[in-house]
Amino acid sequence: MALRVIDAAAFEETINSGKLVIVDFFATWCGPCKMLAPILEEVAGEVNPNEIEIVKLDIDQNVKLARQYGVMSVPTMVAFKDGKGVLKAVGARPKEDILTLIEESKKRIAEAQA
16 A cells, blocks of 8 residues: 655645644655655554554655754654644654554653543
């Protein structure tokens, strides 16, 4: 399953969807980004799509958004819930780390709502 690549026009709607959204800030020329892509696709296939969505955002096509969210190197994954950044992870990560990112994001969201 190929992940949806969003642009600036779809960004706000996506991160405000009510779901936990993991945005992979990537670049087409980035080697580690290419290594991360199939791992993210695998994780996306294992999570509940009604609760969690994983999308990609090309930093070269969306420079303003990359700057706005402090993306200094790629890949950078940012977890969003209701339009707010919850957690950030920089660099290519193994599947276990991405699953931990999701669980830690859920935990922070629950704590913030308590």
